[in-house]
Amino acid sequence: MGIQITPSILNADLSRLADEVARIPSADWVHVDVMDNHFVPNLTLGLPVIEALSKHATQPLDAHLMIEDADRWAPAYAEAGCGSVTFHAEAAKAPVRLAREIRAQGARASMALKPATAIEPYEALLPELDTVLIMTVEPGFGGQKFLDLCLPKIRTAREMVRKHGVETWLQVDGGVSLETIERCAEAGADVFVAGSAVYSADDPDAMVVALRERAEAVRARP
Numbered sequence: 001m002g003i004q005i006t007p008s009i010l011n012a013d014l015s016r017l018a019d020e021v022a023r024i025p026s027a028d029w030v031h032v033d034v035m036d037n038h039f040v041p042n043l044t045l046g047l048p049v050i051e052a053l054s055k056h057a058t059q060p061l062d063a064h065l066m067i068e069d070a071d072r073w074a075p076a077y078a079e080a081g082c083g084s085v086t087f088h089a090e091a092a093k094a095p096v097r098l099a100r101e102i103r104a105q106g107a108r109a110s111m112a113l114k115p116a117t118a119i120e121p122y123e124a125l126l127p128e129l130d131t132v133l134i135m136t137v138e139p140g141f142g143g144q145k146f147l148d149l150c151l152p153k154i155r156t157a158r159e160m161v162r163k164h165g166v167e168t169w170l171q172v173d174g175g176v177s178l179e180t181i182e183r184c185a186e187a188g189a190d191v192f193v194a195g196s197a198v199y200s201a202d203d204p205d206a207m208v209v210a211l212r213e214r215a216e217a218v219r220a221r222p
Contacts, residue, residue, distance in 0.1 A: 146175025158188025
């Protein structure tokens with residue numbers, strides 16, 4: 001598959017989300033960070049906002065649930081119309097069952113891992129997952145510095161995907177910018193969440209294009 005850029009609206013003007021999403025027509029997805037102030041020390045958007053936003057966004061919504069009790073709440077985000085729903089491995093008691101419930105609602109099932117969570121224990125789950133999200137910052141706040149220590153995990157995940165012959169996407173989230181996206185692409189990521197880099201730019205959509213070009217250039221190398 002090709003490179004995909006997924007801007008996070010966590011760094012957008014939350015008072016005018018529909019307008020902010022309209023500023024990134026070149027984006028492949030719209031990344032929505034849902035935080036409950038329990039799993040992470042921050043409180044952001046919830047289901048009613050996503051339901052409203054889905055009526056205006058032309059791109060599919062990519063919901064990243066940084067919440068406790070993911071088994072209970074994640075399927076509702078698929079029902080609300082999200083194209084992809086990400087739950088955290090650290091918050092799911094029955095990840096296989098949850099992934100299947102999300103898929104049954106017609107959404108892509110994605111599982112996220114915090115920086116300190118190893119990928120190896122979840123290798124057998126890859127066929128059940130459409131996407132694996134590797135956090136490259138500690139979840140909870142936008143604008144954090146990229147953690148290079150996560151690059152080996154991306155490489156390991158890519159090797160596992162090849163080993164099992166699955167089509168699981170590898171997404172990275174945290175500190176993705178023109179300065180870091182090449183390293184992520186070299187490690188094997190193909191879906192990139194960028195918040196601050198996009199919405200702090202004078203032209204957010206031009207930044208989306210530039211990020212994609214930078215990652216595609218890595219893919220094109222012999």
